[in-house]
Amino acid sequence: MDVIDSIKDARIVEARTLATRSGRLAAGRCLVVGEGLIGQVVTAGARLEYVLSSAGSHTPGLTQKLQAAGVPVHAVREGLLRKVTGGAKPVDWLAVAVLPAEAPAGEAYGDFAVVCEQVADPGNLGTIVRTARALGVRDIVLTDEATDLTSRRVLDAARGAVLDCRVRRFADPARAVHALRGSGFHIVVTSPRGAHLQSMAPLRGRKVALVVGNETDGVSDAVRDAADLVVQIPMAGAVESLNVGVATGISIYELRMRMILTMLTDRIRDTLGRNLTAASHLVQQALDAHLRQIGDLDGAQVILLMVLACERSAPLRQLHRDIGVGAEDFQALLGPLRERGYLTDQDDRVMITRDGEQAVAALWAVQERVEEGLYAGFSAAERTQLTDLLHRVQRNAAQLATSVGQDAASPDVQSPS
Numbered sequence: 492m493d494v495i496d497s498i499k500d501a502r503i504v505e506a507r508t509l510a511t512r513s514g515r516l517a518a519g520r521c522l523v524v525g526e527g528l529i530g531q532v533v534t535a536g537a538r539l540e541y542v543l544s545s546a547g548s549h550t551p552g553l554t555q556k557l558q559a560a561g562v563p564v565h566a567v568r569e570g571l572l573r574k575v576t577g578g579a580k581p582v583d584w585l586a587v588a589v590l591p592a593e594a595p596a597g598e599a600y601g602d603f604a605v606v607c608e609q610v611a612d613p614g615n616l617g618t619i620v621r622t623a624r625a626l627g628v629r630d631i632v633l634t635d636e637a638t639d640l641t642s643r644r645v646l647d648a649a650r651g652a653v654l655d656c657r658v659r660r661f662a663d664p665a666r667a668v669h670a671l672r673g674s675g676f677h678i679v680v681t682s683p684r685g686a687h688l689q690s691m692a693p694l695r696g697r698k699v700a701l702v703v704g705n706e707t708d709g710v711s712d713a714v715r716d717a718a719d720l721v722v723q724i725p726m727a728g729a730v731e732s733l734n735v736g737v738a739t740g741i742s743i744y745e746l747r748m749r750m751i752l753t754m755l756t757d758r759i760r761d762t763l764g765r766n767l768t769a770a771s772h773l774v775q776q777a778l779d780a781h782l783r784q785i786g787d788l789d790g791a792q793v794i795l796l797m798v799l800a801c802e803r804s805a806p807l808r809q810l811h812r813d814i815g816v817g818a819e820d821f822q823a824l825l826g827p828l829r830e831r832g833y834l835t836d837q838d839d840r841v842m843i844t845r846d847g848e849q850a851v852a853a854l855w856a857v858q859e860r861v862e863e864g865l866y867a868g869f870s871a872a873e874r875t876q877l878t879d880l881l882h883r884v885q886r887n888a889a890q891l892a893t894s895v896g897q898d899a900a901s902p903d904v905q906s907p908s
């Protein structure tokens with residue numbers, strides 16, 4: 492294999508330009524230094540243009556991996572790569588990697604973004620990107636033109652994760668906040684003096700843009716003022732603040748857990764059973780409120796009287812089922828109706844009396860008024876459809892309730908041996 496031994500070789504010249512930020516920006520490439528890091532980024536699927544390796548450095552595992560990925564490897568005279576990186580330590584492996592393009596404005600975000608406002612230290616930036624990526628977050632937002640995620644120190648601290656994240660850059664923090672809010676994000680600023688405990692942050696199921704600040708100044712007042720929430724991670728002892736990389740890791744982990752819990756709670760709240768129960772209570776309250784204006788019977792007692800007015804008499808067991816209340820509640824309903832002489836008992840049946848019928852006539856108008864109010868805004872077709880749907884749910888529920896006992900008794904169900 493030919494060995495590159497001139498500093499003027501085109502590949503060495505290109506690699507040297509990538510040691511500067513302007514060179515990286517112009518070429519859309521960066522340097523990945525060291526055998527370990529190159530191995531990691533290849534495994535992670537990063538695009539490498541070519542690799543330069545010091546003649547005499549034997550690392551068959553990496554060479555095979557690069558060959559399998561179709562990455563050309565060129566041997567370089569010993570000592571030459573140090574001239575590319577400019578450091579004091581010898582360098583044996585160096586790769587030229589393609590930087591992912593900054594995400595265009597229109598491209599969709601995930602449900603969590605990390606906004607770095609003037610985070611200055613490359614080690615902290617790399618830690619933030621590495622931690623974000625490891626916790627499943629790809630969107631990194633920068634709020635100025637100067638922050639550089641492509642330097643060797645950032646790449647080292649990020650263990651190459653920079654090559655696998657989606658970076659968006661805004662000219663200033665105000666524009667970043669405006670754009671994120673426009674994309675449906677809840678803006679959550681972190682500060683050691685935040686008003687909310689992060690673990691109790693009321694997220695309400697929205698996407699989260701987590702803003703972390705500069706090592707000395709923190710998040711700017713302008714961004715704090717524009718935030719939906721300013722949260723703190725409580726600290727013990729005489730500690731002024733956490734390192735921004737550490738704080739970001741804790742925040743992503745905790746807020747994402749809260750997002751999942753909020754989502755689960757919303758789902759539970761929205762189950763059919765819960766919606767029907769809630770609707771049933773509200774309907775009952777509405778009817779009771781209107782009935783109280785003309786007497787002291789409640790909604791369930793009125794419905795019971797109405798059922799009896801239609802059927803004249805009914806077995807207690809059937810009435811109980813028609814009204815849909817528990818056994819004890821049912822007896823409590825009957826008591827006052829008997830006392831007023833609206834009902835009489837005959838064996839296991841109850842009958843409506845003449846006084847009962849007169850009471851129903853007065854109550855009927857109230858019932859109809861409430862029914863009309865409940866259907867406000869519904870078309871005739873929607874009313875019929877809703878009634879039909881509710882009957883179907885009731886039938887399915889009745890079937891489900893009885894099928895449990897049947898399944899247990901079914902000979903098809905085999906018990907584990």
Ligand SMILES: C[S@@+](CC[C@H](N)C(=O)[O-])C[C@H]1O[C@@H](n2cnc3c(N)ncnc32)[C@H](O)[C@@H]1O
Nearest residue numbers: 681682683703704709710723724732733735738
């Ligand atoms: C070193 S701190 C900045 C300290 C700065 N003097 C301040 O008061 O904000 C850097 C960043 O880490 C995050 N941070 C550090 N400690 C935090 C804490 N206890 N709660 C929430 N965020 C914290 C914030 O994003 C903060 O802007």
